[in-house]
Amino acid sequence: METKGKKRLLNIIMVLLILVIAASGVLTVGKIQGWFDKPEDICVTSGQTKGVVNIQRNGIGYTLNADSRLQTGDLIETKKGAQAELIWKDQEKLILNEKSEVTLTACDADKNELQVSAGEVFGDMQQQKGTFDVAFAGNTAQLSGAVFSVSVQSGSSSLNLYAGDISILLADGTQERVEAGEYLSVTNSSDGTSSCQIQKMQPASLNEFLISQAQSCASSKDLCFTPEELQKVLDDRAAEKQTALENALNAEKIPADNKKDMKSDKNEQESEAQSEAETDGSEADDQNSMEEYTPEEAGDSSSGESSNICTITIRCDTILDNLDNLDAGKEAYVPSNGVILATSSVEFEDGETVFDVLNRVCEYAGIQLEYSWTPLYSSYYVEGINNLYEFDCGNESGWMYKVNGWFPNYGCSSYTLENGDDIVWCYTCNGLGADVGGPTY
Incomplete structure (x- = not known):
């Protein structure tokens, strides 16, 4: 009986120790993440985050989520393609662009200070009641x-002022004033x-980041630039980019002596892709076979034959309505307007397919494209565009294509184009294409 009593006592002590350790862990994590902060002590919280955003507190780093309570000494870091939003009590905001690093050096109701160590931030502090100081590169x-x-970049830093009239203490101890519509540049x-x-x-x-923030900030009507002026800059740039892309896609063909038989080359590339899929099941990642057939080799500008023209668009705007279902980190690949490639006119040769044009356009525009050969259908299957893949936004999500408003029921490399065709690649999230106007099953 005495032995059983000792064992029972030891078990009780063990359970108590486990509970103490668990409680200590909860208290430690809670203190680090601010679970026990009083509402009146909370001055800054995190708003929306996009991509990978990290926070470092008391030497411990973890992922920053929306609605996190921030403290003095917190260091916020955004990775490539990421953005983060910091919100003050009076709804003032600071937006961090990608590859930025900011430290909250003071954070209370009367005094706020932060250090921008790298990258780019946009702030709307027009209604801020307490002081708000920003240190950058010694200024x-x-x-x-x-x-x-x-x-703040390597060797230089700058401050743009869109509204207000401010004082800046420079690193050399001198004082400068900057008015709305001016910028201060510092070169080291x-x-x-x-x-x-x-x-x-x-x-x-x-x-684009600064224009987007200026257009959407709460004080947009009070800025030195009107929304119309800012939008015109974006429209002009989009038009220039579109013209450059179409010029590259429709560049002059190379001489006829170098052209190859289009049909035999195409059959050869499909045969090679099918062989690779059968031997190791790997994706058709090697694009060397694709490079054997190009529109320059397939056509001759001196032959007198008229060129065929089609248009192509790549969009994923349905994801904007389903962000809650999007895999973490994929937000960085979704454009703010959902358009990966605006409608572009492209020349093509007789016998080319929807896949040929997609592959060429993505190569010229620097858009990531991943595909695999499907022996069962003797066609290429598009798995991902711009790093957005099947099932990234739900179990019914993936890429579909339509030509002249019709969704073909066969692979894109089996659809031979005709002059004037309009191609649209769209990402479906729900209904296996129902949300993009496709057939319902």
Whole structure:
């Protein structure tokens, strides 16, 4: 009986120790993540995040999620293709672009300070009641009541002011004032000295991230640039990009002596892809076989034959309505308007297919494309475009194509194009194509 009593006592002690250890773990994690902070002590929270965003607190790093409570000393870091939103009590916001690093050096109701160590941030602090100071590259700007952006790159840094009138304490101890519509640029020399200039801003000098934030911020009507001016910059750039892409796609063909028989080359590439799929089941990643057949080799501009023209569009806008189902990290590959490739006119040769045009367009435009050969259907199957794959946004999601509004029921490399065809590649999330106008099953 005495032995049983000792064992029971030891078991009780063991259970108590486990509970103490578990409780200590919960308390430690809770303290680090701010679970026990009083509401009045919370000054900043994280808003929406896109892509991979990390937070480092007390030497411990973890993923930053939406609605996290932030503290003095927190370091926020955005990876490539990521963005993060920090929100203050009065709904003032700071948006971090990709590859940015920011540290909250002071965070309370009356005083807020942060250090921008790398990257680019956009802030709307026009309604901020307390002080709001931003340090960058040794300079400190008093930005309460302002709309601004700060960029810190290797060897240089800059501050754009879209609304407000601010004071900046420079690294050399001198003071400068910047008004709305001006920007301060600081250049560091190899000898450790720096020089600064204050100049007038132009809308065309802003990148897409800054224009997007300026258009959507709460103070957009009070900025030095009108929404129409900013939109014109985006439209002009889109038109230039579209023209450059179409010029590249429709470049002059090479001389006829170098052309090969299109049909035999195409059959050879399909045979090679099928052989690879049968031997190791791997994807047709090697595009060397694809490069044997190009429109330059297939046609001759001096032959006098008229060119065929088709249009192609690649879009994934359905994902914007289903972001809750999107795999983590994939947000970085979804354009804000859902359009991966705007409608583009492309020349093609007789006998070319939907797949041939897609493959060529993606190569020229630098759009990631992954596909595999399907022996059963003797066709290529498109698995991913722009790093968005089948099942990335639900178990009914994936890529589909339509030509002239019709969704063919066979593979894209089996659909031979005709002059004037309109190709649209669209990503379906629900109903196996029902959400993009496809057939219902």
